Amino acid sequence: MDLLWRPLGSVIRFRRTVWLGFRSLWLHRLRSLLTVLGIVFGVGSVIAMLAVGEGASSEAQEQIRRLGSNNIILQSLKPPEEQKASANRSFVLEYGLTYDDISQIRATIPGITVVLPARVIRSYVWNGSRRLDCEIAGTVSWYPEMRDHQVAQGRFFTESEFEGKANVCVLGAGMAEELLPLETPLGKSVRVGGDYYRIIGIMEPGVRRTETEPTAEEVSESGEKKAVEHAPSYRMYIPLSAAKSRFGEVIIKRRSGSFEAERVELHEAFIKVERQEEVMETSAIVGEILKRNHKKKDYEIVVPLELLRQAERTKQIFNIVLGSIAAISLLVGGIGIMNIMLASVTERTREIGIRRALGAKRRDIIVQFLVETVILSGVGGVIGVALGMAIPFAITYFAKMVTIIAPWSPFLAFSISGLVGVIFGLYPALRAANMDPVEALRHE
């Protein structure tokens, strides 16, 4: 009978203790509210910070993922010591990836699905009197599936158009709006140099041009590589065969007082590795092949997977930093709770003495004060979770930043706040319980 009654009795008692706790906190409403605020901001900042961090890193990761985590990107690079043709005697600066490199890579490494060569030429694209400075990429017909960069309108060029060196083009997302703002671009033509290209498609927006994008002047100096790194929207795609025959392999840039010529066979190549585990290995082999073929380091190997892993590491560090900032604010909140509870214990010394005289054990007193701190931190936690989930929405709405609330973060933040309540409530509660009843009763 006793065994049956005890737990039931203690449940009823506990409920009553909680009710009493609420009442005594309500008695000092303002004080309780201010104490709770510490936890509210602590919990809120944990969730909000994690959401902002998660959002920022997922955006970065998405950008990298767009490059394809199974891909290895090879890019031609102007050797730094020969930035200008005049530095050495030759008028024509030769550098970069060659068709030989590609065929060698293709022959040597098994498990490579596609090798996609591309040439990137910087030029003006004209529509009537409208002009746009952009990149013209000579590429192959399977580019969209390879880069996971799809056509939004129309289509990409076909194998037969590629074979036939057809003057067709697919515009980058931003270009159509700029060049043909009031027309339907499909079927129209744009002019590059002396050649007209029929627009057969428009790509979906890739990575937007940032505001720090170099101006036209700078671009001719160093912008080429920078622009190639992403999939910019100011890029026009034409068949590689057409690019070869229309532009040749020597690009001459005329500038005030001088001119320089460059001979680059390929600007970019994409290697798609069948299995992700082999990406790093394959990139090492590709590196070896290129090292053997090139005397100078006039190429660059970009491995999106590696970037992705780096981004993940960065994200971890980011999370740790944000997490510790938030943890500190929770700590501060906890100290606030402790402070108030210590004051409350002193203030209620007499009540403690009375309760002890009337039969309260030490643990009854501990539970009484602990319940109060847990209520404070629990209420703070609930409000904090609400606040923490609202802030990211506000940030997304006003600052147009991506925020992601990880489903575990509210639970984490809330349980930490509960824990903070117990930890910081324990000392005041113990102090209350260890008072000498005689002394406590005498307290004024």
Next chain:
Amino acid sequence: MSAKRPIVELQDLRKTYVMGSVFVEALRGLSLVFHEGEYVSIMGPSGCGKSTLLNLLGCLDRPTAGRYLLGEEDVSTLDDDALSDIRGSRIGFVFQSYNLIAQLSVLENIMVPLYYQSRSEQESLILAAEFADRVGLADRLNHRPNELSGGEQQRVAIARALVNDPLIILADEPTGNLDSASGREILEVFDQLHNQGKTVIMVTHDDSISHRTQRVVRLRDGQLVDDASN
């Protein structure tokens, strides 16, 4: 009288306080027996050890030496939890300054000892209401202590002391904070308790109060100097 069983037995009870480097002997070998149903007043000048004795009798403190048998149980060696249980179940306290909990209503104040005895809420409510009625506060159940007069507050304290059906009721200058009219009323309540067979031990320095009791114990310098029956 001797037929009644002894309810409190003190055997050579000593209490020494350490205050800094000085030892203060508050009780120096006190031996006393109180029987069931007795109405006792403890008197003496301040510093004679009255309060110490009351604290020991109330199990709020433990003696340095000697034995204290409360209803045949030696409570002088019990641990803190056991003493709490004894206080909650065997002893009823009435203090000079009432010592009610300000944020609780009359009814809730009376229920506090029952709460720590883990009585059910239903039972506690019924008991508390019954005892409030006995001290004449049936119409004040939901008032807060600060809405009551001093006399009424002391009645609440008495009801709270009785609600657990204790072996002894310890009263520490119960009329000290009251005007003479309310004081008289409170003393009448104690007289009634005595008539109902309760054991009441009252600390006072007022001769007119001690005259109402059956037995007067006088202390001086921590020792018994007089133990007389009225």
